[in-house]
Amino acid sequence: MSKDNSIAEAKQELSQSNNEKGAETHLRTPDPNNSQESSGSLEMSRRHFMQFMLTGSASLVVGGSWLSSEEAKAAFAIPELGEVFDIADVLTIVELPYAHNLVLEITADNRVQFELPRLDMGQGIATAMAQLVAEELSSDYELTDVVHSDRRADRPFSMTGNSSTIRTMWGPVRMVAAQARARLITAAAQRWDVDPGLLTTENSKVLGPNGMQATYGELTADAARVWHPLVPATPKSVYDYDLVGQPRVRKNALDIVTGKQEFTLDIDVPGALPAVVARAPQIGGSVISWDGSAARSMPGVVDVVEISSGVAVIAETFNQAKKARKTLEIQWSNGVAAGRSDEDFRAELNRALPRSRRTFWPFKSHTATFEYPYSAHATMEVMAAIADVRHGKAEIWYASQSPNYVAKEVAKAIGIAPFNVTMHIPYAGGGFGRRLFGEAAIEAAEISKAAGMPVKLMWSRIDDMKSGRFRPMAQCAVRSTWLGTTPVSFKNTIAADHTDFGHGIGDALTAAGANVFPHAFTQIGFQTMASMPYRFGDTDHSLIERDFGVPTGSWRSVFSGLTTTSNEIFIDEIARSLGYDEVFFRRRYLDNRTARQCLEKVAEMGNWGRSMPDGHAQGVAIHVEYRSACAYLVEIDTTGDEPRLSKVFCAVDVGLPINPLGLKAQMEGCLVDAWSLMFRAGNHIDDGQVREHAFTDFLWARMKHTPPEMDVYVFPAQPGGEPGGAGELGFPPAAAACVNAYARATGTAPRRFPIGEFV
Amino acid sequence: MPFYSLMINGTIHDVEAPADMSLLSVMRDLLGITGPKYGCGIGACGTCVCHIDGVEARVCVTPVGSVGNASITTIEGLAQDGELHPVQQAWIDEDVAQCGFCQPGQIMTAVKLLENNPNPSDSEIDEAMSNNVCRCGTYMRIRAAIKRAAENR
Numbered sequence: 001m002s003k004d005n006s007i008a009e010a011k012q013e014l015s016q017s018n019n020e021k022g023a024e025t026h027l028r029t030p031d032p033n034n035s036q037e038s039s040g041s042l043e044m045s046r047r048h049f050m051q052f053m054l055t056g057s058a059s060l061v062v063g064g065s066w067l068s069s070e071e072a073k074a075a076f077a078i079p080e081l082g083e084v085f086d087i088a089d090v091l092t093i094v095e096l097p098y099a100h101n102l103v104l105e106i107t108a109d110n111r112v113q114f115e116l117p118r119l120d121m122g123q124g125i126a127t128a129m130a131q132l133v134a135e136e137l138s139s140d141y142e143l144t145d146v147v148h149s150d151r152r153a154d155r156p157f158s159m160t161g162n163s164s165t166i167r168t169m170w171g172p173v174r175m176v177a178a179q180a181r182a183r184l185i186t187a188a189a190q191r192w193d194v195d196p197g198l199l200t201t202e203n204s205k206v207l208g209p210n211g212m213q214a215t216y217g218e219l220t221a222d223a224a225r226v227w228h229p230l231v232p233a234t235p236k237s238v239y240d241y242d243l244v245g246q247p248r249v250r251k252n253a254l255d256i257v258t259g260k261q262e263f264t265l266d267i268d269v270p271g272a273l274p275a276v277v278a279r280a281p282q283i284g285g286s287v288i289s290w291d292g293s294a295a296r297s298m299p300g301v302v303d304v305v306e307i308s309s310g311v312a313v314i315a316e317t318f319n320q321a322k323k324a325r326k327t328l329e330i331q332w333s334n335g336v337a338a339g340r341s342d343e344d345f346r347a348e349l350n351r352a353l354p355r356s357r358r359t360f361w362p363f364k365s366h367t368a369t370f371e372y373p374y375s376a377h378a379t380m381e382v383m384a385a386i387a388d389v390r391h392g393k394a395e396i397w398y399a400s401q402s403p404n405y406v407a408k409e410v411a412k413a414i415g416i417a418p419f420n421v422t423m424h425i426p427y428a429g430g431g432f433g434r435r436l437f438g439e440a441a442i443e444a445a446e447i448s449k450a451a452g453m454p455v456k457l458m459w460s461r462i463d464d465m466k467s468g469r470f471r472p473m474a475q476c477a478v479r480s481t482w483l484g485t486t487p488v489s490f491k492n493t494i495a496a497d498h499t500d501f502g503h504g505i506g507d508a509l510t511a512a513g514a515n516v517f518p519h520a521f522t523q524i525g526f527q528t529m530a531s532m533p534y535r536f537g538d539t540d541h542s543l544i545e546r547d548f549g550v551p552t553g554s555w556r557s558v559f560s561g562l563t564t565t566s567n568e569i570f571i572d573e574i575a576r577s578l579g580y581d582e583v584f585f586r587r588r589y590l591d592n593r594t595a596r597q598c599l600e601k602v603a604e605m606g607n608w609g610r611s612m613p614d615g616h617a618q619g620v621a622i623h624v625e626y627r628s629a630c631a632y633l634v635e636i637d638t639t640g641d642e643p644r645l646s647k648v649f650c651a652v653d654v655g656l657p658i659n660p661l662g663l664k665a666q667m668e669g670c671l672v673d674a675w676s677l678m679f680r681a682g683n684h685i686d687d688g689q690v691r692e693h694a695f696t697d698f699l700w701a702r703m704k705h706t707p708p709e710m711d712v713y714v715f716p717a718q719p720g721g722e723p724g725g726a727g728e729l730g731f732p733p734a735a736a737a738c739v740n741a742y743a744r745a746t747g748t749a750p751r752r753f754p755i756g757e758f759v
Numbered sequence: 760m761p762f763y764s765l766m767i768n769g770t771i772h773d774v775e776a777p778a779d780m781s782l783l784s785v786m787r788d789l790l791g792i793t794g795p796k797y798g799c800g801i802g803a804c805g806t807c808v809c810h811i812d813g814v815e816a817r818v819c820v821t822p823v824g825s826v827g828n829a830s831i832t833t834i835e836g837l838a839q840d841g842e843l844h845p846v847q848q849a850w851i852d853e854d855v856a857q858c859g860f861c862q863p864g865q866i867m868t869a870v871k872l873l874e875n876n877p878n879p880s881d882s883e884i885d886e887a888m889s890n891n892v893c894r895c896g897t898y899m900r901i902r903a904a905i906k907r908a909a910e911n912r
Contacts, residue, residue: 122858122895249854256859257847257866259794259834266793274788299760299777317788319780380798380806380860380894429796429860430894461799661854665897669857672896694799695892704885706898 060106060183060223086528088164088626088725094157100172101154104133104180110204110217112139114177115149118169119160119401121379121431123727124662127251128166129173131658135243136177136235138201139216146251151403151423159402159503161436161554163626163725166658170723174235182229187222188214189230196230238656238717245717247661252427264384264397264426265458272386272454273302274318275447278328279310279467282335282688284549287311289331295324304328305450308413309439309467312447314455322460336549337688345473345497345548345685346371352495352544353477362483366574369477370566371752373682374470374497375555378698381429382464387444388454389414394421398441399428405503406438410445432673433554434469436503461694468690470683471555472497473548476566480536480574487589490536492563494526498547499554501525529559532567533592533624550685556673557731560625565678568621568736573749582740583608583620594653595622598631601651601713606633615639616646619741623733626725628654630667632733634707636741642756643742645675645707650730655721657714663726664712670730671710671738676701678735679742679755699756763823767792768836778824782816783807785823786833794834794863798892805891808864809833815871834863837870846870849908857895865891869905878909 103115114133120126126146134141152158181201188206189196191214200207204216216223238244255261280286290311292304300320305312311328315321350369359365386397387410394414400406400423407421428435444457459467474496481488499522523543530541541563555561575585583603590596599622602608608618615638622631630652637646650667657663680699684691692698739750752758765772767786776785781800786792795818798806802817809818810832818831837844843851846869856862865888872879872887879887884902893901 122856122860124857247854249851250856252859253851253854253856256856256862257834257843257850258838259863261859262793263796263860265787265797268791317780317784319777319784319788378894380796380804380858380892382797428858430858432894458797461801461804665854665857665895665900668899669896672893672898694801694803696801696803700892700894701896701898702890702892703888703898703901705889706896706902708881708902710899 060180060220061103086626087162087525088167091157091159091162091164092168095155095168100175102172102176103149104176106180106184106216106220106223108217108220110143110215112137112144112204112216114144114146114173116146116169117149117152117155117158118165119148119399119425119428119431119435121160121399121401121428121435123431123666124250124659125160125165127248127662128658129169130251131243131246131248132170132173133177135241136174137181138203140204141243141248143204148425148427150425151407151421153404153407153419156404158404159436160431161401161433162558163727163729166723167627167725175233178233178235179229180223182231182233183223183226184216184219185231186226186229187219191219191222238721244658245656245660248659250662261427263381263429264386264399265456267386267397267426269386269388269397269454269456272388272456273314273316274321275312275314275444275455275457276318276321276325276460277307277310277312277443277447277457277463278325278330279463280332280335281466282332282338283551283685283690284336285332285334287330288333291329294327294329298324298327302453303451305447307443307446307450309443312443312450314447314451314453318458335688337685340548340688341686342373342473342684346475348546348548349473349475349495349497352546353475354493356479359481363481363488365479365481366570366577367477367479368566368570368573368749369475369751370569372471372474372476372562373753374473374550374685375677375681376465376468376470376683376692376698377430377432377434377553377555378465378468378695378700379428379430379432379434382461383434383440383459383468384457385438385440385444386454386456387441387448389445389448390452392416392420394445394448395424396421396441396445397424397426398438398444399426399431399435400438400441401431401433401435402438402503405436406441409438409442413442414445414449432556433558437469437500437553465692465694465698466690469500469551469553471561472499472550472552474562476562478566478570480570482574482578485578487536489538489540490532490534491540491542492567493542493544494559494562495544495546496562497550497552498522498545499558500552501554526559529625530563531560531623531625533595533622533629534571534586534589535591536589556670557728560623560728560732561735564623564625564732565735568623568733569739569743569750572619572621572736572740572743581609586620586622592624592629594629595624595631597715598622598629598651598653601715602631602633602649605651605711605713606635606647606649608633615745617741617745619737619739619744621733621736621740623729626729627722628652628724628726628729630729630733632671632730632737634734634737634741636738636745638742638745643679643745644705645738645741646709648707648710650710650712650734651715652712652726652729653715653718654724654726654729656717656723658723660714663714666726667712667730668710670728671734672701672706674731674734675705675738678739678753680705682754682757761824763826765823765826765831766828767831768833776823779822782809782818782821782823782826782831786818792833792835796860796863798861798864804861804864805868806861806864808867808891810867810871815868834867837866844870845911846873846904846908849904849911853900853904853907855897855900855904857897861891861893865893865901869901869908872905873909873912877912879905
């Protein structure tokens, strides 16, 4: 069967399933802002049985084998193509054959462990997954653990990005947990010789008539021998959810506050020695010649080796390695951007933008060009990796958002086959897109191979800032033409340094059936992220890329952080120039119910339009992406030494919130990211080198730059709702709302960011 | 190489290290005490904050040779007899952490703030906490947790 047919049939299956859901009208869903119980019932009629495998007879392990395409189609809701289609849809489709190939284990000591083939880097997906598993399995949430899966070569497109984890994993996780529950019930029914239909499950126990009960741990060995469960393994209706939708503190909170949470460099890999690398001062420079004799004679130094990115020092401590690194004598080649600086890049981007055209009466055009700098990811945990490359095999510890891509790069760098690369995925100290790439893992593997011993590589903060990746420098030229109050067109043309998507979304697109030339991917990725929820006539977003050689990558919100941010600032300016109130103007032209609901909610929460003293103002903005929407309303005070937010209100609709507490955290984090990038922090290139060093000159927001009050409202689950993405959703509207408030308070029209650098 | 007997979290650790080696490196690389984190190595981000004789210290820029007989407390030593410090408990109750990498330093800084000022105002919290970076943007929850801990004392 061709891929197109299978997708078409699966879509049909989805529409049937939606019709079933649609038949229920009397249901109530929990309000995520309160801790209410849910009620109601809804039978889903899909019955699909999965294959499973045994690992000995000690415990039930569900998953681990492939679904037939028939089962896969039936079990999985394929999104509607065409109308709304984004990267998470692509990932969902390409993962379809492996979607349920997950590992969920119930151990004899009555714990549940789910192996998540994604990276929790603080965004809270492990906690949300634990809620989904415990909900579906009726397991005790406290006894339900989610751990990172090692790299799964059999899930080639597993990646953590584009706010896609909940969307891509929601279906498969529920299916796998429901399978496990059905087998546990069957095992109990056979043990007690009772009708399985009489059995229920609760808190990791199967309950039967006359007070009979057994824990999952007591049943797991028998459940592992159940071939065909005697009860349907049908996921619960969302209307029966108790735990999903309730606020939960992140699962590893206790480990974090007691210092027990392990990050990569906290892992004790026996024999792994500390290593650091001297890299070219200029971006893309390489070693011409080097002398490590002084370094070799330094105390504690074990080896000095050349690798593709520079010269590495291995020592007994990081302290010794760093000291020895300073004594290396290295002659470097010029970098790829030698002789070029920010001003050169700005001029080139500006030349790439279309020349402005005259508009003739009675039409009127509004135009603006917004400028954004390079911006580092600057994860709190610096880049780090542990590698043990010996006997033609590599074992890597690296907190990766795309383990299969990194494994391939590691294999290429050290000349072995990818199947000989094992990757463990530690918990990560922040990601924001940085970990889609794996330079540290590749370097560590090269060092380990050259020295013939396991090593743990650390980038210092300065290494991280000088040799890292950046959100590309960009200029957004927005132009909108109006005939009185009738919009005719709205166009946003972005000229930007090339965004590196080399980590494999392009492969996923190709596998999903799109015929994409590698270089065209950025364009397609750009279009999937362009969001225009207004009726503004002929709308268009286009991307013009230049390649300046500066290492770039996706940075939380990627293109939306440029397009929506610019659009929402510009829309405020149009509204004012046409004499409209900014909220009224948006409501008038909005073409999206969810966004309108979020806008109205923040306007109510923040009492939009209330009178404020001079130098104070409100600002508002919205965004629609990832099948979610949100709005921010902020209040700014520009009367102090530097502007500061005094209050922030946010309303977010993700269709079906799993953990509202974690969701709110994402909206708060996006606000701080937005303030940092729009008002304070950016990177500069001087003669092919990165100017900044650390948080001393990369001016990330601190406590004193944040709003004393912030309130996030989470819309409750919608009937028939499925979860949308959230991790990156808040950045663009938060950024625009902050700038809009500043513009209203100061009567200015900011064009260049971060504002703090240019006032 | 000099030899030190360091009192860390109530236990004496004997260690040989160069006098200018940072206490952070000594603890992390030689003693396996990994709660304090490396964030910048120049005392600018606060992820490594510990207490030395009851005083907040950025141990990434504290030479081990300067510590002497002082008593060092790391995040691992904050809970006493299995009971979380009220600040740790407040951090959980407010679900402060996202990635959590900076939180040991944030917590150690907040503990000192509250010892010196049991009921800090917003601007006093700003003052005390603004030398610590949180890249995930948990500042608003940190502020709430400090207030919660102050109330629960």
